[in-house]
Amino acid sequence: MRYVYLEKSDLDKMIQHLKKEHRVVAPVAKENLFVFADVENAEEITLEYLPTILPPKKYFFPPKQVLGEFTMGETKMSSTTVEVEPTVIFAAHTCDIDGMECLHTVFRNDPVDPYYKKIEKEIAVIGYECMFPCDECATCVTMDTHVPKAGYDAMMTDAGDKFIIHINSKKGDALISNNPIFKEVESGTAKEEIKKLRAAKLKKFDVKLKASYSELPGIFADSYDSDVWEGVGKRCVSCGNCTAVCPTCYCFDMYDEVKLDISGGERKRVWDSCQLEEFAEVAGNENFREERSSRQRHRYYRKFDYPVKKYNKFFCTGCGRCTRACMAEISLVETVNDITKENKNV
Amino acid sequence: MCDCCNESNTKKQVIEVDPQYSPMEGTIVKTKIMTETEKFFEIKLEGGKELGHMPGQFVQFSLFGIGEAPISISSSPTKEDKSTFEVVVRKAGVFTSAMHKLEEDDKIGVRGPFGKPFPVDDLKGNDLIFVAGGLGLVPLRSLINFVIDKRRDFGSVDILLGCKAPKDRLFTDEAEGWNKLTDINHACTVDQSDPEWKGNVGVITTLIPGVDINVNRTYAVVVGPPIMYKFVISELLKKGMPEKQIILSLERRMKCGLGKCGHCQINDKYVCQDGPTFTYEELKGLEEAL
Amino acid sequence: MSEDKKKVRIAFFDFACCEGCQLQLTYLNEAFLGVLEHCEIVNFREVISDKSDDYDIAFIEGSITRECDVERLKKIRKNATYIIAYGSCATIGGINGLRRRYTDEEAKEIVYPGREFPLEAGWPRPVHEVVKVDFFLHGCPVNNDEVVLALKSILLGKGYTPPTHAVCVECKLKENVCLFEKGQVCMGPVTRAGCDALCPSWGNTCYGCRGILDNPAEQGQTDLLEKYGYTVDDIKEKFDLYNTCKMEADKNE
Numbered sequence: 001m002r003y004v005y006l007e008k009s010d011l012d013k014m015i016q017h018l019k020k021e022h023r024v025v026a027p028v029a030k031e032n033l034f035v036f037a038d039v040e041n042a043e044e045i046t047l048e049y050l051p052t053i054l055p056p057k058k059y060f061f062p063p064k065q066v067l068g069e070f071t072m073g074e075t076k077m078s079s080t081t082v083e084v085e086p087t088v089i090f091a092a093h094t095c096d097i098d099g100m101e102c103l104h105t106v107f108r109n110d111p112v113d114p115y116y117k118k119i120e121k122e123i124a125v126i127g128y129e130c131m132f133p134c135d136e137c138a139t140c141v142t143m144d145t146h147v148p149k150a151g152y153d154a155m156m157t158d159a160g161d162k163f164i165i166h167i168n169s170k171k172g173d174a175l176i177s178n179n180p181i182f183k184e185v186e187s188g189t190a191k192e193e194i195k196k197l198r199a200a201k202l203k204k205f206d207v208k209l210k211a212s213y214s215e216l217p218g219i220f221a222d223s224y225d226s227d228v229w230e231g232v233g234k235r236c237v238s239c240g241n242c243t244a245v246c247p248t249c250y251c252f253d254m255y256d257e258v259k260l261d262i263s264g265g266e267r268k269r270v271w272d273s274c275q276l277e278e279f280a281e282v283a284g285n286e287n288f289r290e291e292r293s294s295r296q297r298h299r300y301y302r303k304f305d306y307p308v309k310k311y312n313k314f315f316c317t318g319c320g321r322c323t324r325a326c327m328a329e330i331s332l333v334e335t336v337n338d339i340t341k342e343n344k345n346v
Numbered sequence: 347m348c349d350c351c352n353e354s355n356t357k358k359q360v361i362e363v364d365p366q367y368s369p370m371e372g373t374i375v376k377t378k379i380m381t382e383t384e385k386f387f388e389i390k391l392e393g394g395k396e397l398g399h400m401p402g403q404f405v406q407f408s409l410f411g412i413g414e415a416p417i418s419i420s421s422s423p424t425k426e427d428k429s430t431f432e433v434v435v436r437k438a439g440v441f442t443s444a445m446h447k448l449e450e451d452d453k454i455g456v457r458g459p460f461g462k463p464f465p466v467d468d469l470k471g472n473d474l475i476f477v478a479g480g481l482g483l484v485p486l487r488s489l490i491n492f493v494i495d496k497r498r499d500f501g502s503v504d505i506l507l508g509c510k511a512p513k514d515r516l517f518t519d520e521a522e523g524w525n526k527l528t529d530i531n532h533a534c535t536v537d538q539s540d541p542e543w544k545g546n547v548g549v550i551t552t553l554i555p556g557v558d559i560n561v562n563r564t565y566a567v568v569v570g571p572p573i574m575y576k577f578v579i580s581e582l583l584k585k586g587m588p589e590k591q592i593i594l595s596l597e598r599r600m601k602c603g604l605g606k607c608g609h610c611q612i613n614d615k616y617v618c619q620d621g622p623t624f625t626y627e628e629l630k631g632l633e634e635a636l
Numbered sequence: 637m638s639e640d641k642k643k644v645r646i647a648f649f650d651f652a653c654c655e656g657c658q659l660q661l662t663y664l665n666e667a668f669l670g671v672l673e674h675c676e677i678v679n680f681r682e683v684i685s686d687k688s689d690d691y692d693i694a695f696i697e698g699s700i701t702r703e704c705d706v707e708r709l710k711k712i713r714k715n716a717t718y719i720i721a722y723g724s725c726a727t728i729g730g731i732n733g734l735r736r737r738y739t740d741e742e743a744k745e746i747v748y749p750g751r752e753f754p755l756e757a758g759w760p761r762p763v764h765e766v767v768k769v770d771f772f773l774h775g776c777p778v779n780n781d782e783v784v785l786a787l788k789s790i791l792l793g794k795g796y797t798p799p800t801h802a803v804c805v806e807c808k809l810k811e812n813v814c815l816f817e818k819g820q821v822c823m824g825p826v827t828r829a830g831c832d833a834l835c836p837s838w839g840n841t842c843y844g845c846r847g848i849l850d851n852p853a854e855q856g857q858t859d860l861l862e863k864y865g866y867t868v869d870d871i872k873e874k875f876d877l878y879n880t881c882k883m884e885a886d887k888n889e
Contacts, residue, residue: 030793030813031810031813031818032817032818033813033817035811052811053808053812053813054518054808054809054811063378068365068367070367070410070411071410072410072411073410073452073453074410074453075369075370075371075372075408075454075455076365076368076369076370076371076454076455077367077368077369079362079364080362080364080365080366080367080368081360081361081362081363082361082389083358083359083360084358084359084360085357085358085359086357095768097691106606107606109602110605110619111366111525111605113366113604113606114363114364114366114791115363117363118361120478122444122571127706186518194870195408206688211688224633234853234855235853235855235859236852236853236856237802237806237825237826237852237853237856237857237860238801238802239624239801239808239824239825239858240801240802240804240805240808241804241808244548244805244808244809245808249610250606251607251608252601252602252606252607252608253601253607253609254367254413254414254601254602254607255413256410256412256413257409257669257785257790258411259672259698260670260784260788261670261671261673261793262411262671262673262674262788262792264410265410265411265423267367269602269607271809272607272608273801273805274611276607276800276801276805277800277801277851278610278800279608279609280634281599282597282598282599283436283438283439283597284438284571286572288598288612288634288635290692291635292853292856294633294634298611298634300593301614302611303611304615305614306523306611306613310614313854325808325814326861327804327816327825327862328815328853328859328860328863329859329860363831411792412792412793413792440794440795443793443794444794
């Protein structure tokens with residue numbers, strides 16, 4: 001759509017501008033890591049950050065969500081509502097924007113999730129382009145999520161003493177306007193500038209996976225029976241960290257929480273994890289993914305194989321969170337490279 | 347996530363959403379104890395509304411405070427009284443135990459129907475072999491009665507039933523009825539006999555050699571516990587049955603029924619949407635399926 | 637039970653413990669009042685002085701140590717429809733379990749050095765090693781939210797099963813920075829969840845008070861320690877604090 005400049009010294013003015021009508025959540029430091037949290041001013045924000053502990057999916061798909069209220073003995077819910085608030089997710093990385101795209105794919109279709117839809121409508125995403133690779137765990141280059149493409153309302157790119165902001169949607173257009181801090185720039189000029197910055201940036205990003213984007217589906221198609229899964233399973237402690245922190249994991253459980261006087265309550269959904277032993281249990285205590293190895297394999301296939309077949313999209317954003325959060329040092333880079341090696345040797 | 351420090355003065359709003367997860371009201375119009383652990387329920391939806399299902403589909407039953415559970419529909423949509431549907435529930439866990447306590451006139455929540463039905467259009471004009479082990483007869487009965495009600499649309503029909511002991515047999519009165527139908531062959535076997543039992547004794551696979559199969563125009567529809575599938579499928583393949591003509595139904599613990607929650611997923615398939623009925627061709631090689 | 641018009645009668649009993657869990661329950665305040673519409677408390681030493689032998693649910697706190705305790709517990713089992721073991725001493729032996737590492741003589745010498753008197757303390761056991769337990773409420777002390785949740789579930793006829801997964805699951809959802817990353821040894825990865833990761837959320841490491849996971853990954857857990865530069869022996873002290881009974885029982889299996 002259009003481009004504007006923002007002087008770096010005006011960042012707080014931008015936050016205050018956004019805050020007029022929106023809740024603003026942004027990356028803030030938490031000890032030596034980062035989390036997305038509500039911010040009051042630009043000072044609280046850390047723009048250069050390692051992916052946050054939980055991805056911004058928590059705003060679209062809350063860890064615990066009320067599906068409806070009920071009265072005991074009734075059969076229909078007495079109300080089905082969702083709480084929404086105009087929110088700007090500020091300074092989201094491109095990998096996390098890709099993660100949002102994955103969740104959109106799931107929750108917008110077949111059938112639409114009504115809760116997600118209402119919440120999503122109120123959220124605007126202002127991205128912040130990484131100009132430096134974050135760490136050894138990230139595989140964004142292979143997953144092709146290291147450069148802004150789509151899925152954001154506006155995207156900020158660091159250009160020295162200013163940010164170049166690309167406005168990419170009507171929502172973004174409405175947000176980044178009516179304020180002298182946003183200085184219109186001719187798109188050709190901005191594009192040219194970004195092109196140069198990006199060329200310099202890409203030199204700093206290296207590829208960690210031995211397989212390319214296009215090779216991955218084939219490698220996974222042939223690796224279901226690989227011994228690699230056995231090894232991964234032996235190390236896994238089923239702590240569920242990898243799925244909790246994954247920007248594209250969306251499995252959930254449902255339960256009824258009743259009021260103290262047991263007169264009624266709420267039916268809720270809550271994040272669940274395919275890594276937990278009881279996840280795939282059926283009646284009669286049969287469990288179709290009883291072994292940790294099969295549960296870990298399931299996780300990898302839900303990133304690199306199954307969604308490619310179903311949605312024509314990888315559900316790995318390359319953010320590296322699963323590797324960083326793993327208690328047992330299971331590394332996505334290592335696992336995928338191991339099966340790639342096996343595959344290429346055959 | 348700390349929301350307490352969110353002091354922005356923007357408008358938080360509570361808005362109505364589509365009641366996708368809110369059940370319909372069902373009233374139990376008839377119950378019957380079938381075995382020590384199985385109970386039959388006939389359920390009428392509010393206003394006598396038709397459930398609108400096809401054989402092979404399931405519903406999510408709901409009891410507030412307890413939760414939800416996926417249950418196969420056992421009646422055929424061709425049933426005379428279209429205002430009710432039937433299920434059989436085995437008492438196995440918290441939900442099913444609570445459901446067993448329900449009697450006539452009690453209410454129960456219903457979501458659905460969900461899932462892919464048996465491929466009745468493919469079955470039309472073909473010979474059919476129904477193989478049911480134990481509780482597998484419950485979903486299969488929907489299809490069997492559908493076929494009986496539209497008998498002229500199908501070729502020969504063989505019904506093979508197996509269960510642990512004579513006392514575990516389900517729908518014995520209906521099975522008697524099938525015996526009287528001249529255009530249906532019906533055989534039943536039990537793993538363990540009792541003094542009164544005069545029928546076959548042995549696992550269900552022992553009934554298969556006795557069936558004449560023209561593999562070019564026969565579909566086998568098999569529903570039972572996981573262990574049964576392995577043996578029955580291998581027996582059918584031995585007879586030369588093509589993989590795509592063997593139809594199965596899988597049991598998983600679906601939570602949402604909407605292809606989202608992930609609990610019923612086997613490999614790349616969501617049992618609640620891609621199933622619960624599958625051809626063997628679709629499931630072959632899927633380690634998590636059988 | 638929900639269909640019963642009669643209120644469910646609940647009794648609380650304590651054995652070898654600090655009664656901290658019982659005190660913890662008194663903090664429930666209005667939460668308890670809500671549940672009280674459906675039940676009636678007939679025995680609660682910390683709060684009421686009346687006693688009754690007519691109850692449906694018996695909450696047992698503390699470890700079972702002496703022969704007279706065994707008799708008393710068996711009598712409670714006979715009276716109650718459901719027995720709920722609550723608090724680490726009752727569910728896993730808890731801190732009392734440390735006693736299992738020593739002979740009577742050694743224990744006496746450590747606790748009362750140089751004093752001569754008959755030592756009555758017996759062999760500490762969690763409740764389920766003596767009588768059948770219907771429901772477990774772990775923790776030192778118990779988590780009141782879980783107590784209320786379980787009580788509601790039991791009143792609804794659903795029963796209650798504590799989570800089978802690790803504390804990490806709850807800890808990660810709170811976006812806590814992992815304590816291992818900060819150079820501390822935390823029992824979270826091997827401890828049953830249900831506490832909402834209370835200790836790690838407040839900067840303390842997990843001590844395993846809710847007991848070890850039913851199915852821990854042996855290799856994985858050892859690797860995990862190794863990753864952070866520890867051995868199994870390094871954490872034994874920490875582990876034993878609450879879990880000696882379980883460890884000893886496993887050894888004898």
